[in-house]
Amino acid sequence: MLAVTILGNNSAIPAHGRHPTAQVITTADDLLLFDCGEGTQIQIINYKIRRNRINHIFISHLHGDHYFGLIGLINSFALLGRLQPLHVYAPAPLKNIIDLQLAAADTKLPFEFTFHALEQDGIVLETKYYTVECFSTQHRIECRGFLVREKRNARKVIAHKAFEYGIPTSYFHHLQKGEDYRKEDGTIIQNNEVTGENTLSRSYAFTADTIYDERIAEIVKQVNLLYHETTYPHAFEDKAKERFHSTTKQAAAIALNAQVDRLLIGHFSAKFEELDSFEEEAREIFKNTDLAGEGVTYLV
Amino acid sequence: MLAVTILGNNSAIPAHGRHPTAQVITTADDLLLFDCGEGTQIQIINYKIRRNRINHIFISHLHGDHYFGLIGLINSFALLGRLQPLHVYAPAPLKNIIDLQLAAADTKLPFEFTFHALEQDGIVLETKYYTVECFSTQHRIECRGFLVREKRNARKVIAHKAFEYGIPTSYFHHLQKGEDYRKEDGTIIQNNEVTGENTLSRSYAFTADTIYDERIAEIVKQVNLLYHETTYPHAFEDKAKERFHSTTKQAAAIALNAQVDRLLIGHFSAKFEELDSFEEEAREIFKNTDLAGEGVTYLV
Numbered sequence: 198m199l200a201v202t203i204l205g206n207n208s209a210i211p212a213h214g215r216h217p218t219a220q221v222i223t224t225a226d227d228l229l230l231f232d233c234g235e236g237t238q239i240q241i242i243n244y245k246i247r248r249n250r251i252n253h254i255f256i257s258h259l260h261g262d263h264y265f266g267l268i269g270l271i272n273s274f275a276l277l278g279r280l281q282p283l284h285v286y287a288p289a290p291l292k293n294i295i296d297l298q299l300a301a302a303d304t305k306l307p308f309e310f311t312f313h314a315l316e317q318d319g320i321v322l323e324t325k326y327y328t329v330e331c332f333s334t335q336h337r338i339e340c341r342g343f344l345v346r347e348k349r350n351a352r353k354v355i356a357h358k359a360f361e362y363g364i365p366t367s368y369f370h371h372l373q374k375g376e377d378y379r380k381e382d383g384t385i386i387q388n389n390e391v392t393g394e395n396t397l398s399r400s401y402a403f404t405a406d407t408i409y410d411e412r413i414a415e416i417v418k419q420v421n422l423l424y425h426e427t428t429y430p431h432a433f434e435d436k437a438k439e440r441f442h443s444t445t446k447q448a449a450a451i452a453l454n455a456q457v458d459r460l461l462i463g464h465f466s467a468k469f470e471e472l473d474s475f476e477e478e479a480r481e482i483f484k485n486t487d488l489a490g491e492g493v494t495y496l497v
Numbered sequence: 498m499l500a501v502t503i504l505g506n507n508s509a510i511p512a513h514g515r516h517p518t519a520q521v522i523t524t525a526d527d528l529l530l531f532d533c534g535e536g537t538q539i540q541i542i543n544y545k546i547r548r549n550r551i552n553h554i555f556i557s558h559l560h561g562d563h564y565f566g567l568i569g570l571i572n573s574f575a576l577l578g579r580l581q582p583l584h585v586y587a588p589a590p591l592k593n594i595i596d597l598q599l600a601a602a603d604t605k606l607p608f609e610f611t612f613h614a615l616e617q618d619g620i621v622l623e624t625k626y627y628t629v630e631c632f633s634t635q636h637r638i639e640c641r642g643f644l645v646r647e648k649r650n651a652r653k654v655i656a657h658k659a660f661e662y663g664i665p666t667s668y669f670h671h672l673q674k675g676e677d678y679r680k681e682d683g684t685i686i687q688n689n690e691v692t693g694e695n696t697l698s699r700s701y702a703f704t705a706d707t708i709y710d711e712r713i714a715e716i717v718k719q720v721n722l723l724y725h726e727t728t729y730p731h732a733f734e735d736k737a738k739e740r741f742h743s744t745t746k747q748a749a750a751i752a753l754n755a756q757v758d759r760l761l762i763g764h765f766s767a768k769f770e771e772l773d774s775f776e777e778e779a780r781e782i783f784k785n786t787d788l789a790g791e792g793v794t795y796l797v
Contacts (some may be wrong), residue, residue, distance in 0.1 A: 210573045211539050212565045235569040239511050249630040261572040265565075269535040273510045290601040296592060301559035301590045302639050338603050490530035 198225045199327075199347055199399040199497040201422065203463065204240035205266040206489045208428050208442075209399065210408075211236070211261050212467035216491060218263035220245050220424070222345055222401065222495075226326040230254040231343055231403050235264035239334035242490050249279060253322055256287035257405030264291065268298050273308050282309040286321050286331070288339055289314035332416045334407035336441045344391050344402040344417065352372035352392035379411050399497040402457075406464065407436060414454035422497045423457040424489060426464035431468075445475050449482035463489030466493055498527045498628075499647055499699040499797035501722065503763065506789045508706075508728050508742075509562050511536070512767035516791060517562035520724070522645055522701065523794075526626040530554040531643055531703050537566035538573050544792050546610050549579060552782035553622055555629065557705030558640035564591065568598050575763035582609040586621050586631070587615035588639055597680060615641055632708035632716045636741045644702040644717065652692040659691040667674035683769050699797040700756075706764065709747035714754035722797045723757040725788060731778050733766075745775050749782035763789030 200223040203217035218235025226295075230237075236309045241248050248270075250328045256264045264287070274283065285291075299306065300432040305376065313321065315331055316339070322329040326348055331341040351373035359369065365379050372378065375395075379384040402417040417423050428442035437444045443451075446464065449462050452460035463474060472488055479486040487495070500523040505516030517534025521541075529551040530537070541548050548570075556564045564587070566690050574583065578605035578694040585591075592612045599606065613621065615631055618641070624627040626648055651673035659669065664678050664686065672678065675695075678686040682745065702717040703724045716725050728742035737744045743751075767773060772788055779786040787795070 209576050216539075235566065236539055239516075239536055244512060261598070261602060264574070266535065269565045272565070276509050288596065288601070294601065296563070296599050297590065297594050297597070301588070301594065301638075302561060308725055331509060338601075368726045386722075408787075428745055 199345065199401055200494050201401055201419075201424070201461070201497065202244065202246065202494040203214060203461075203489045204237055204244065204246075204461035205232075205234050205439070206465060206491055207262075208426075208464045208466055209260075210467045213470045214406050215465065215467075217242055217265070218257075218405075219266065220403065221251070224345070225323075225347070226324060227252045227393065228459070229345065232257055232263040233265075233267040233270060235263045235265040235269075238270045240491070241270070247366065250275070251282070251283075252281065253284045253286065253329070255321075255343050256285065256291060257369050258288050258336060258338055258405075259288050259291060260338065261294075262404070262407070267291075268295060271295070271306070271310070272304065274308065275304055275473070279308045282311065284313060284322075284419070286313040286315055286329075287314065308322045316361075332413075334405055334474045335410050336406045336408065336411065340405050341414070342402060342404040342407070342416075343474065344400065344420065346400040347348060347398040349398045352388070352394050352395045360387045367428065373377060402495040404443075406439040406441065407443060409443050409451075411412065411451075411454070412450045417451070417455045417457065419456050421458045422461060422495060423452050423455060423459070424461040424463060425451055427462040427475055427479065428466045428473055445478035446482055449479040449486060452479075452483040452486070458485065459495075460486040461489045463493060498523065499645065499701055499721075500794050501542065501701055501724070501761070501796040501797065502546065503789045503791050504534075504537055504544065504546075505534050506763035506765060506791055507547065508726075508766055509560075509766045513770045515765065515767075516540055517565070518557075518705075518764060519566065520703065521551070524624075525647070526570065526624060527552045529645065531706070532557055532563040533561045533565075533570060534569040535565040535569075538570045541570070548574070549581070551583075552581065553584045553586065553629070555643050556585065556591060557622075557634075557642065557703075558636060558638055559588050559591060560638065562708070563705070566594060567591075571595070571606070571610070572602070572604065574608065579608045582611065583703070583733045584611045584613060584705050586613040586615055586629075589616065600778070615705060632713075634705055634713065635710050636708065640690075640705050640707065642702060642704040642707070642713070642716075643699065644720065646700040647698040648727050649698045650695040652681040652695045654692050656674075656743075659762070662686045664689060666689060690758045697756055700796045704743075706741070707743060708741040709743050709751075710755070711751070714751045714770060715749070717755045719756050721758045722795060723752055723759070724756060724761040725751055726776055727762040727779065728766045729768070732758070732773055745778035746782055749779040749786060750782075752786070758785065759793060759795075760786040761789045762786060 207215035
């Protein structure tokens with residue numbers, strides 16, 4: 198199970214009823230939040246997200262449209278009596294800002310709060326069910342994208358068949374990993390004779406803010422779903438470059454080169470009320486493209 | 498001209514479609530903002546407030562529901578290319594928080610930004626048209642309410658009448674102040690013979706967050722419109738006291754003792770979806786009471 202619910206698809210300033218960046222990732226185990234622009238806690242209410250299942254929040258960079266809603270969310274967690282631990286992964290300077298805001302309000306968080314300063318690329322979180330990696334992008338300030346990969350689930354042992362072949366239960370964990378069994382007489386029992394398929398492991402990548410950067414296609418190679426920012430339409434390519442953002446066609450080119458299954462585009466400039474052309478332009482290059490719609494959940 | 502537009506009437510956490518505290522005060526000259534909870538910039542868009550006319554922002558205290566939207570508003574002002582100066586009046590620790598947030602985003606404000614640390618009670622802003630005073634309230638942390646008073650306008654000299662009585666133009670500024678004229682022969686020309694009425698000077702007070710405190714009735718004596726917080730209904734008087742908040746009947750008692758014209762109540766606890774009983778309870782004690790409705794403008 199992997200899905201992405203868009204809470205905000207706009208860039209920089211709120212406009213046209215669109216909100217700043219925030220996405221909820223539903224995993225088999227819990228919810229992750231990628232970025233947390235102003236008003237995210239209100240969007241969480243609007244879209245009936247079970248906020249107490251959010252255990253890990255990732256902040257790509259410290260432009261306000263990606264994190265100004267974080268302190269409000271943390272504060273509401275405290276007021277609502279949350280008890281389970283909360284982890285925030287973000288650029289280091291955010292720690293001091295949060296500490297000052299909590300101190301100014303004389304707020305003692307009733308839950309364990311752990312701040313993980315993002316300092317290098319690679320896996321930043323690993324659970325039984327998934328990993329989250331971060332990767333640097335080129336933006337005006339330090340910025341990172343995130344990539345969630347489900348772990349390959351263990352194969353399901355069909356116990357009665359395994360017993361028929363005389364496989365001891367002590368060997369079952371090898372079967373779960375996909376290994377064959379060699380009987381004492383040398384006969385090989387193929388793994389798929391005694392196990393059922395494991396589910397596919399899915400993956401989702403969020404580029405956050407970035408200039409057009411071919412390296413990203415390598416980093417997100419063959420993910421199932423890629424969210425690539427498209428702050429501007431194609432005609433604004435110069436502007437995009439100057440502002441360290443990307444266009445529709447650039448996002449689609451990354452998706453194509455990375456051979457992803459599907460592309461979501463978002464982080465639209467407030468200049469543009471109508472978004473149809475964003476989708477059309479991207480689809481010219483990469484057909485499986487959708488606009489990231491607020492309140493919409495995309496199964497990965 | 499004095500009016501108050503409510504952008505948020507809820508306390509602590511957003512709920513029931515209600516937003517955290519923010520109010521726009523329309524004066525003869527410009528707009529003031531009293532408090533700036535999360536999402537205020539979105540409410541400003543929703544209610545078509547001319548944000549570029551906001552020159553002065555007052556923050557009562559550093560609980561998040563009163564200021565978490567400020568940095569987003571400042572940031573959007575910058576992104577939208579605002580040029581005119583902006584003044585913020587707030588508890589001192591907010592300065593450092595704002596500075597860190599601007600630094601983290603590498604944001605240089607394109608307008609002059611002046612932070613006025615609120616350190617004592619009294620007049621904090623005086624323009625040609627009005628004054629703003631702040632007064633300390635008793636809350637869990639340092640907190641201040643605000644009181645806007647229009648300045649008394651000069652009386653209008655009816656020139657042809659003044660000349661009939663032989664009053665020289667050099668004396669007109671005395672007439673504007675309401676003084677009579679004494680002719681050389683000792684005759685007194687009554688001021689109202691030669692001038693027209695000045696408009697009434699109106700006043701509005703916002704208590705911010707406070708425990709029930711009779712001193713407030715003295716401070717806001719005879720203001721035209723009083724906004725007193727009513728976080729809780731009457732039945733929760735003990736809870737209100739414990740949390741340094743007020744109830745409906747306490748707010749109404751202050752309004753009654755202060756002999757104000759009209760009372761607005763707000764800062765409702767998220768516990769309560771229905772607010773009718775808030776209004777009913779307050780009106781039992783002070784008839785001219787209204788609920789502070791979001792998006793509603795109250796002429797003072």
